[in-house]
Amino acid sequence: MESTGFAHWLVVMVELVAAFALLLLALAVVVLLVTWVVDRNQTGNAVLRNFPIIGHFRYWFLHLGEFFRQYLYSSDREEMPFNRAQRTWVYRAAKNVDNTNAFGSSRDLRAEGVPFFVNAPFPDLGVDHVEPVPVTVGPYAREPYSHAAFFNISAMSFGALSAPAVRALSRGAAKAGIWMDTGEGGLAPYHLEGGCDIIFEIGTAKYGVRTPEGKLDDDKLLAICAHPQVKMVSIKLGQGAKPGMGGLLPGAKVTAEIAAIRGIPVGEDSQSPNRHLDIGNVSQLMDSIGHIRELTGKPVGFKAVLGGVEWIGELCDEVHKRGIESAPDFIIVDGSEGGTGAAPQTLMEGVGLPLHEALPALLDMLIVKGLRERIKVVCSGKCITAYDVAWALSIGADFVNSARGFMLALGCIQSLQCNRNTCPTGITTQNPKLQRGLVVSDKSERVFHYAKNVMHEVGIIAHSCGVSEPRQLNRGHCRVVGDDGLSIPLEKLFPYPQAARRQAGVDA
CATH class of the missing domain: 3.20.20.70 (Aldolase class I)
Structure with a gap:
């Protein structure tokens, strides 16, 4: 008797889920049809006018690429304004963890404009x-103001920055x-x-x-x-x-x-x-x-x-x-x-x-x-x-x-x-x-x-x-x-x- 009741409720739940899925599918079809009509008849965007619906993927990928590019595609020395190597150096310095590297530098030391310093043969102890x-x-x-530190915090206003940041x-x-x-x-x-x-x-x-x-x-x-x-x-x-x-x-x-x-x-x-x-x-x-x-x-x-x-x-x-x-x-x-x-x-x-x-x-x-x-x-x-x-x-x-x-x-x-x-x-x-x-x-x-x-x-x-x-x-x-x-x-x-x-x- 109990198993019959359970089976009944299970069938009801399946029917409800199926009905809900059909409703969502119907709504999706309606949305796609409306989008197709709007895209096809609008005059402001040539891509969407010629390629209704699928043209939207271009703009989604452009938007998402802004966030995922640094994780999936860019090399350590590519990005601007600061590349991954620079950011990583700052992160590690801020966390006060080991900032050493192994095997060799990924920095191109032959690129135009790269500065490097001239070491002394016999530096001070x-x-x-x-x-x-x-x-x-x-x-x-x-x-008068006397100050020893040569590295300081530049101008950033409260408003541009949040209160916790300041x-x-x-x-x-x-x-x-x-x-x-x-x-x-x-x-x-x-x-x-x-x-x-x-x-x-x-x-x-x-x-x-x-x-x-x-x-x-x-x-x-x-x-x-x-x-x-x-x-x-x-x-x-x-x-x-x-x-x-x-x-x-x-x-x-x-x-x-x-x-x-x-x-x-x-x-x-x-x-x-x-x-x-x-x-x-x-x-x-x-x-x-x-x-x-x-x-x-x-x-x-x-x-x-x-x-x-x-x-x-x-x-x-x-x-x-x-x-x-x-x-x-x-x-x-x-x-x-x-x-x-x-x-x-x-x-x-x-x-x-x-x-x-x-x-x-x-x-x-x-x-x-x-x-x-x-x-x-x-x-x-x-x-x-x-x-x-x-x-x-x-x-x-x-x-x-x-x-x-x-x-x-x-x-x-x-x-x-x-x-x-x-x-x-x-x-x-x-x-x-x-x-x-x-x-x-x-x-x-x-x-x-x-x-x-x-x-x-x-x-x-x-x-x-x-x-x-x-x-x-x-x-x-x-x-x-x-x-x-x-x-x-x-x-x-x-x-x-x-x-x-x-x-x-x-x-x-």
């Missing part, structure tokens, strides 16, 4: 290695003894949370320190610079990924908190002006630097992507007219290969000098004008591994900044979703569900390990080259492969210029 010497920025400011960076930076640049989005409590040194950036929209008309609010700036962690102020003139265009924060990322910090409407796209309204020439830039330095007492400099250095020469001439104390305390040069959360492809790929041209050009101009010691140089632009940083130091940079390197340390998988608020690792999204994946206590340790391991391995390179600390590297320590497959030293590719003679503070 390991016991003679010394820690980097602090560099003082802003000797004429009321509060918190992890702040904590990790404090532990590693490096600075953190706020980016143009204003100073958030999360920047201060870890206790690290802060570089406050003033963008073209002056977020966080703006009047309702978009001008600089001195009182707001004073309040921000009253924080003892805020060590310097940077005026953002431009950004490597989008020269001549202001920052763009999609409305999906503009939460109430971000809007309050920036002083903008909630949920609306935030587009900064393409330049500062009050800075239209070298003289006005010098005026702004002098005003902010006198107001805050902090060292003040600017960040720019270079299209040439003639205007830097004009700035240096203006410094000599006004006096050495009027000079910007630092210049951050951002290569055109720099990253961003959102930028037009045209600007990202076709405007501005890349770092390997911009950095030596800037340094040489400062040498010619006799201001190299007065103005400290910071560089940024795809410097994420130890040899990238060592190259920049050998050219002559005082400090090297990285943004995407630290994003990779936080767990970035290069999914290229920064501008869509859908970052799967919680780094560049304001979606709380996605932010949950970023555990601050864990990722802050990775930030710390990444910074320390980069600086340690740059130290290894310096030691191999026969100098006792990384800032002693010079252009004679690095060679670059030319188009004929043979290398030439950087000091021949970019020879050190002679400083121009000056009398009474003006050109001779």
Whole structure:
């Protein structure tokens, strides 16, 4: 009797499943028919008009390929902006695990543009290695800033980054003894949370320190610079990924908190002006630097992507007219290969000098004008591994900044979703569900390990080259492969210029 009842219910279940399957099949047929009719009669897409239904596979594969290409098809050295070998190096450095390789390098050492370093036959003994010497920025400011670490966190604003990401960076930076640049989005409590040194950036929209008309609010700036962690102020003139265009924060990322910090409407796209309204020439830039330095007492400099250095020469001439104390305390040069959360492809790929041209050009101009010691140089632009940083130091940079390197340390998988608020690792999204994946206590340790391991391995390179600390590297320590497959030293590719003679503070 019981078995008969069970069989009855089994038959009923099978009939229900079969009916449901038939219903789904009927719906699928209807959907396919409707899709066929729509595809066949629409006029906007030739592929779908000629190949209804099956033409959709092309677009599905294009979309999925963006995510699966790095896992299934690309070799270790193929991808852009960072290939698998570079990302893996950062991941392992951030996790503080063994970063050695076996058998040999997969890097093509004969490819044009590849840098490598010249080892000394008799390097100093390991016991003679010394820690980097602090560099003082802003000797004429009321509060000069001395900083030893040569590798620091580049400008990334709260809004472009999530709160957990900023918190992890702040904590990790404090532990590693490096600075953190706020980016143009204003100073958030999360920047201060870890206790690290802060570089406050003033963008073209002056977020966080703006009047309702978009001008600089001195009182707001004073309040921000009253924080003892805020060590310097940077005026953002431009950004490597989008020269001549202001920052763009999609409305999906503009939460109430971000809007309050920036002083903008909630949920609306935030587009900064393409330049500062009050800075239209070298003289006005010098005026702004002098005003902010006198107001805050902090060292003040600017960040720019270079299209040439003639205007830097004009700035240096203006410094000599006004006096050495009027000079910007630092210049951050951002290569055109720099990253961003959102930028037009045209600007990202076709405007501005890349770092390997911009950095030596800037340094040489400062040498010619006799201001190299007065103005400290910071560089940024795809410097994420130890040899990238060592190259920049050998050219002559005082400090090297990285943004995407630290994003990779936080767990970035290069999914290229920064501008869509859908970052799967919680780094560049304001979606709380996605932010949950970023555990601050864990990722802050990775930030710390990444910074320390980069600086340690740059130290290894310096030691191999026969100098006792990384800032002693010079252009004679690095060679670059030319188009004929043979290398030439950087000091021949970019020879050190002679400083121009000056009398009474003006050109001779």
